[in-house]
Amino acid sequence: MTTSFTAPKGTFDLLPPRSATFLAVREAIAAPLRLAGYGYAETPVFEDTALFERGVGESTDVVSKEMYTFLDKGGRSITLRPEGTASVLRAALEAGLQKGPLPVKLWYAGSFFRYERPQAGRYRHFSQVGAEALGLDDPALDAELIWLAAQGYQRLGLRGVRLLLNSLGDATCRPVYRERLQHFLRGLDLDDETRRRVEINPLRVLDDKRPQVRDQLAGAPLVADALCEPCREHYDEVRAMLADGGVSWEEAPRLVRGLDYYTRTTFEFVHDGLGAQAAVGGGGRYDGLSESIGGPPLPGVGWAVGVDRTVLALEAEGVELVPPGRVRVFAVPLGEAARRELVRLVARLREAGVAADLAYGQRGMKGAMKAADRSGAAHAIVAGDRDLAAGVAQVKDLRTGEQRSVPLDRLVEELS
Numbered sequence: 001m002t003t004s005f006t007a008p009k010g011t012f013d014l015l016p017p018r019s020a021t022f023l024a025v026r027e028a029i030a031a032p033l034r035l036a037g038y039g040y041a042e043t044p045v046f047e048d049t050a051l052f053e054r055g056v057g058e059s060t061d062v063v064s065k066e067m068y069t070f071l072d073k074g075g076r077s078i079t080l081r082p083e084g085t086a087s088v089l090r091a092a093l094e095a096g097l098q099k100g101p102l103p104v105k106l107w108y109a110g111s112f113f114r115y116e117r118p119q120a121g122r123y124r125h126f127s128q129v130g131a132e133a134l135g136l137d138d139p140a141l142d143a144e145l146i147w148l149a150a151q152g153y154q155r156l157g158l159r160g161v162r163l164l165l166n167s168l169g170d171a172t173c174r175p176v177y178r179e180r181l182q183h184f185l186r187g188l189d190l191d192d193e194t195r196r197r198v199e200i201n202p203l204r205v206l207d208d209k210r211p212q213v214r215d216q217l218a219g220a221p222l223v224a225d226a227l228c229e230p231c232r233e234h235y236d237e238v239r240a241m242l243a244d245g246g247v248s249w250e251e252a253p254r255l256v257r258g259l260d261y262y263t264r265t266t267f268e269f270v271h272d273g274l275g276a277q278a279a280v281g282g283g284g285r286y287d288g289l290s291e292s293i294g295g296p297p298l299p300g301v302g303w304a305v306g307v308d309r310t311v312l313a314l315e316a317e318g319v320e321l322v323p324p325g326r327v328r329v330f331a332v333p334l335g336e337a338a339r340r341e342l343v344r345l346v347a348r349l350r351e352a353g354v355a356a357d358l359a360y361g362q363r364g365m366k367g368a369m370k371a372a373d374r375s376g377a378a379h380a381i382v383a384g385d386r387d388l389a390a391g392v393a394q395v396k397d398l399r400t401g402e403q404r405s406v407p408l409d410r411l412v413e414e415l416s
């Protein structure tokens with residue numbers, strides 16, 4: 001009988017063999033970051049609710065609809081982190097890292113939680129690898145981070161990832177643009193909820209996918225046309241450096257992100273094999289976030305890659321990262337003496353870096369060979385008392401069925 005429990009709605013379990021791909025994705029995204037001097041950060045999976053309210057923004061869907069918020073037994077309002085940037089910045093400020101050498105470069109990986117309507121690629125519990133560079137508003141950092149994410153996707157062998165790029169301006173030019181946009185949007189035929197959104201978060205309306213709204217947005221003013229001189233220069237430099245670095249992108253003048261803290265450079269990596277949830281990663285600059293969570297002025301830029309969606313993108317492209325099979329060698333002992341010998345041998349194989357396993361439990365030769373086949377190993381080592389007496393074991397190629405006798409003291413060398 002199976003249990004009557006299942007994974008909660010909007011979540012899934014990671015189990016072999018698919019789980020190996022998740023690990024490989026995390027590693028491939030993190031590796032370029034480590035090479036660029038980003039240090040690993042880990043923060044709690046829950047924080048004070050107000051951190052996200054102030055950091056991510058109360059008018060966002062993430063904060064207003066999607067947070068897992070509860071009172072703990074001490075009466076504190078706690079929220080499971082819906083994203084990582086506010087937490088990482090909070091941690092850096094709490095430790096005073098902004099007083100040391102800048103930029104502070106951090107990367108992180110872990111679970112995030114959003115109470116979203118589940119669908120393919122959209123989960124209530126999901127996994128990100130993220131990176132943040134704090135303390136400088138140097139456009140070279142924006143370009144570096146974008147380049148590093150692109151490297152990660154490339155390392156994975158993904159070919160269909162596109163980079164969408166925009167600038168959202170700053171505290172000087174964005175308010176002017178916002179008003180201009182509101183003025184335009186107020187003249188449209190919109191439902192009540194969208195009208196409310198025009199007043200609270202007008203940039204989000206640009207992102208509305210419904211055709212009746214889309215059609216009316218054709219003539220909307222674009223933030224790209226409203227950038228102040230410093231923002232324009234910053235954006236030009238980012239683009240020049242991306243071009244130098246061989247990164248290609250598409251201008252996305254209507255790209256607005258679901259979190260309120262963005263300023264200037266914003267971007268999303270999308271993959272066309274994923275249907276509606278096409279974003280495999282996203283990020284941007286957030287030069288005002290520190291102040292909104294009560295910190296000193298501290299510019300920052302970063303991104304997060306969605307591990308779950310990146311795995312879906314790999315599957316959509318038919319890329320296999322991890323060779324199938326748990327181990328390369330599977331040992332089948334016939335009899336107690338052989339078992340002791342093969343346990344030692346398997347340990348030596350593992351020390352030599354060869355993935356190896358052994359038939360555990362008292363099953364006969366037939367059951368043990370079946371286990372060897374199921375393990376996906378390329379070779380089985382079979383040994384009985386008579387082999388041991390002769391100082392050999394039989395090495396069987398599990399694909400061809402070919403078998404040969406190998407001296408025990410040569411086995412590790414032969415199989416490495």
Ligand code: HAM
Nearest residue numbers: 083084085122123126279280281282283302303304306
């Ligand atoms: P985000 O765009 O909300 O940004 O999330 C980044 C990525 O996480 C998305 O592109 C997507 O791949 C994945 N993701 C988000 N929500 C879900 C979900 N419900 N199910 C599956 N995957 C999901 C951030 O979180 C920012 N903190 C990124 C950032 C870092 N900006 C600056 N620094």
